[in-house]
Amino acid sequence: MTAGRHFLQIPGPSNVPDRILRAMDMPTMDHRGPAFSEVGRKALEGMKTIFKTEGRVVIYPSSGTGAWEAALVNTLSPGDTVLMYETGHFATLWKKLAEKLGLNPVFIEGDWRSGADADAIEARLRADTGHAIKAVCVVHNETSTGSVTDIAATRRAIDAAGHPALLMVDTISSLASVEYRHDDWGVDVTVSGSQKGLMLPPGLSFNAISAKAMKASETAGLIRSYWSWADMTGPNDTGYFPYTPATNLIYGLNAALDMLHEEGLDNVFARHRRHAAAARAAVEAWGLEILCNAPADRSPVLTAVMMPEGHSADAFRAITLRHYDMSLGNGLSKLADRVFRIGHLGDFNDLMLVGTLAGVEMGLRDAGVPYRAGGVQAAMDVLGQTLDTHRDAA
């Protein structure tokens, strides 16, 4: 029996605001009735403003994993080669998914400590003179490591190589937290999910689709039904769906869209960058190592921290949960027990961040992990130096 509010500081699902939970806590409506049209349209049109696209967005009742699958099965044919980049565990899962679908992923190996290297991508594409590669797939924010890939640079790499491959980007843990521009950056398919920057519970996923990707879907040979874009477009045009949508999650999505625009997306992004800077200052003050060793690639939404040799990250996380009622993210696959991840995303503010970092600092102490005190203080210093001036103005 614990008192007070649980600190859900995994890198997603993020804390769902009351306003969104209450919006979902309303009677399910007739998804074929006239009133639903407005609800559906608001969601579909609203998501375009988040992806920053004039193109089509589709919404699935599924977890983000489904949207990964959707991106591939709508655009590719059995045996197609796709260039993927090993930024971490989720990039690896996406690659395994491609294999299950009968695709031929070429995987640029990485050390899980930075975003994707655009030069390496460019080099592979230049080498692919026959244009066997049909798509380049990268993860914008690698949730397992806390590293961000520069998507605009990735686009430039493809263009520099003069390669016609589609560009597909996973923004499951970055959308609505980190700046993203589907159209400006020339992305063909953006994949996302509801439970991170969109501040919803899990259960919705998204594809934003370029005209080029939509065209590719007309001839793509992979089998698809549930994920079929073609089946979505007709009903979506009037705010409806080809099969029963997750009505109450869509209520929540519409509330989330309102909240994001009320705060202003640029303010949302700035807030995440500021909290990440404060979190990193804490980690450095503790004398611990941040997993992402490319400073420019460090994530605004989470910070993955390496555990000192000989100490168990999972034992430490168990202590923060038991002593401080806080959930931290675990290390995944090859990072298991060696890394813990601090989520600082979604509906989050300065005092929640300090509380979170205090839970980490006190947990390090309780777990007997060698660290220097002062991380929380360091974070408070950063927060003070970067105080939102727009609030003062408001």
Next chain:
Amino acid sequence: MTAGRHFLQIPGPSNVPDRILRAMDMPTMDHRGPAFSEVGRKALEGMKTIFKTEGRVVIYPSSGTGAWEAALVNTLSPGDTVLMYETGHFATLWKKLAEKLGLNPVFIEGDWRSGADADAIEARLRADTGHAIKAVCVVHNETSTGSVTDIAATRRAIDAAGHPALLMVDTISSLASVEYRHDDWGVDVTVSGSQKGLMLPPGLSFNAISAKAMKASETAGLIRSYWSWADMTGPNDTGYFPYTPATNLIYGLNAALDMLHEEGLDNVFARHRRHAAAARAAVEAWGLEILCNAPADRSPVLTAVMMPEGHSADAFRAITLRHYDMSLGNGLSKLADRVFRIGHLGDFNDLMLVGTLAGVEMGLRDAGVPYRAGGVQAAMDVLGQTLDTHRDAA
């Protein structure tokens, strides 16, 4: 601007009880943390008591359409022949889905006015001496027509034919409203969804899986990833999922399981039968025709009513919505505008039913449809004659 509570009397999504909405209206939790194990296990084990199976149940974050796809892709190989039965629109959609997946559905044609004919199934199977047919797929409660297929009889037909085909049953609109016995009736894959008898919003779907079906999945050649049973089993054994589950819907599911067992499944089934009898009495009193012309097949969860020649069912439904704030189900595909459907399922009681039927009767009057008054009265008579004696006892 309307006052009072909307009457959502489509045949699903059904009215979600406050208790379930409130259960969902709680903070999303860490789906990889220790506390989730109990939540996940309760849902997975609980669903076995609803399907009445000792076998495995998997839960997808998806609409019911996804669970249709899951049943097929886990058990079958490209080009496989499946015997399907045209009970109505949803059976037809399932067949189209099979085609999209590259299967070869053999469709026993029906007139959309009854459940599947077990004799016809038996005959086809007997004729299939080479056992080309790999699965028999039927819809338990055809939501588009209000007819029920006798699943035990279907099983007997397969056995009588000595045929090894898998039996797959869609219970999307019947589960937890109409008696169902996955194990006793020898079903191999049962497909279901959250938004009907389970009284949840849409967004979860289910497969109940026999040992035979699970074995078939080991060699089935269709491509699958999101829907893969094999990926589910490991994590499910400890209450977890291979990808992020729809956490808050699962909270709701656990509340639904409690509610169903508190009422008692047999009482739930009896309640649905009783309300259906009253609804049919109303339709007959109005002098209208029930679409399902096989009395034994008439559905406990909805009653589809044929519109008198020359009258538009959709115009009538628009009037019941505008005048009485009630949503009724429309006629689908070839029944469009010719049929309206009255849902009487889920979290429902006598007075809600009378209100519903009053909305129909007053709507018929307002829409100028020829009818005899007295349907509501007839329903009240049936309700009186069949009053739940268990309530008196309680």
Next chain:
Amino acid sequence: MTAGRHFLQIPGPSNVPDRILRAMDMPTMDHRGPAFSEVGRKALEGMKTIFKTEGRVVIYPSSGTGAWEAALVNTLSPGDTVLMYETGHFATLWKKLAEKLGLNPVFIEGDWRSGADADAIEARLRADTGHAIKAVCVVHNETSTGSVTDIAATRRAIDAAGHPALLMVDTISSLASVEYRHDDWGVDVTVSGSQKGLMLPPGLSFNAISAKAMKASETAGLIRSYWSWADMTGPNDTGYFPYTPATNLIYGLNAALDMLHEEGLDNVFARHRRHAAAARAAVEAWGLEILCNAPADRSPVLTAVMMPEGHSADAFRAITLRHYDMSLGNGLSKLADRVFRIGHLGDFNDLMLVGTLAGVEMGLRDAGVPYRAGGVQAAMDVLGQTLDTHRDAA
């Protein structure tokens, strides 16, 4: 264990709409902080639009009983004579309250079957040549009997008698359901509560105060503290309260104000009149007697029905509760067990009304009460003849 939605058809508390419950289901805020000012002001100003007054309205965290007390203690002195009218149980309770406060109530006796007789009031006031009577207190809608008093006529009676007494009116069960005009009708203190036409849970009560009543409060000798208007006015002017307000109920009140104005008060009143007409048609069709025997005084918010001799109203109500999960109002004090009351107020619509009347009709049958079938049908006929044309227009 019951299924479906309970029919709460007592004459208040009425059914609370989801939108109001959800508005209340938000974090309590600092009632002294800057953001509360807007919340408090909206409630205080908004209530003026409901009472139709330019004067001051005060809001108490209390049940309606408290607002009765507040009206008296703020304006009167020990031993003051007040003229009260015995319209029923609640008028009698108010009179008893006056006695407890040390006032001297003169009670015009009534038979509990009609509203107050303005002529009788005028006669008493004319006879009071010394103006010993300091206040005239009437109940607008007598919840125990379902009769309405004509407040404009009461005002005219006072004026015709040339009497300076204050006019105090209890609108606990009429406000926001039955037309009411505090200023136009020259009322000095209007008393009300949250749980009827305002569609809130119980816990808030109100006084609307004329300038004359406010002036009287400056010299009134009764002891008061919690109920003191004088303590309210300063803080209220900026949206605050002298002691902690019932914050979350005020959130709900603000949602209720929005809902009432979105529907339009005149539409709300018309809706209640229409439903009352249908309810009365049902009672007459059953061959039962309406308690209020002055047709012009019959209430738009409830209908009290006399039980045939030899039958217990409470036994009947117990059956409607057990068989149909519907709560009806009981007979109070001298009407105990002889009357049942049907509430048709607040957030209510046609199909809820028919469901309610069906519960009564089936309950009469189940309880063995002599009645003629056809009440529900009669109500449906009235509803059809009086269908809201504004809905068609909308």
Next chain:
Amino acid sequence: MTAGRHFLQIPGPSNVPDRILRAMDMPTMDHRGPAFSEVGRKALEGMKTIFKTEGRVVIYPSSGTGAWEAALVNTLSPGDTVLMYETGHFATLWKKLAEKLGLNPVFIEGDWRSGADADAIEARLRADTGHAIKAVCVVHNETSTGSVTDIAATRRAIDAAGHPALLMVDTISSLASVEYRHDDWGVDVTVSGSQKGLMLPPGLSFNAISAKAMKASETAGLIRSYWSWADMTGPNDTGYFPYTPATNLIYGLNAALDMLHEEGLDNVFARHRRHAAAARAAVEAWGLEILCNAPADRSPVLTAVMMPEGHSADAFRAITLRHYDMSLGNGLSKLADRVFRIGHLGDFNDLMLVGTLAGVEMGLRDAGVPYRAGGVQAAMDVLGQTLDTHRDAA
């Protein structure tokens, strides 16, 4: 537009847990129907376990101010002398209330920096040889100053003086946060409210009543109606109330009772003591002065901090609100602008406390208040040294 959760760190209303808000977010029920009996009884009986009394508890739909009034009007007669103790603003308000009611309060002056001095009370009572003093009234936890009065010592003082006065105690901001024993400590009337340790929104208040107080009420001469204990007892015996209770707040109260007992009252008290110790360590580290200068009297529920000379506490609080979305308590009456108060009560945990203290520390910096950094660190040290071992055991 702010992101994340508001920190409501005034000393009440406290943060309302989701479980309680959701419990309140359920349909209002018939407060005269059979099912309510259980609801009412649970609340009435449950509150006895919180007050630790075998005697009667009454529940009012009102703010705590009403329960102050109730304590006095039920037990005293016009002109009665009551001995009250000036511990701070709220003690002073209670004294003013006594004056308004026509009582004769004798006020032992205090400097608002400690709890009541039992010796001073004893001296006054000894001097009152004629037993003119009918009641001794003290505030257990003075919310305006953060000081606690020793109630057992107060009882001993009365007994030592051999004085028959009633002992009345205000526990509005201490109940369910600080140990309290109505029966063991010989209290005659305990006053409390819902919005502090009980974790509810404001709107309910309480009197716990000794047999001696109940007996006094039989002859007490002050006028009363709404607050009358005598009217409560009959209905309360079967779980009902003499007038409409605040139904939905009572739902919340019942959830609060469950939560408090699940955690265990002793654990709740220990948690508050521990958080207070950490908060005080922070204040001392900042070099600021705690208002309560009697260390033994410092409150477990709030810490009032004196602002350095020349600095505005209100300007500081405005900054913590604007920069960190945190509400702190203001200085009241003579402490206005000189003191700010940190609430650390109710549904609260370690990380919420650190977040709160971080908001104070960063606010001091932003407001240009002279302070030493390190308060948050000091609090973290205390939390670590006093870690709940019961959690480890659990």
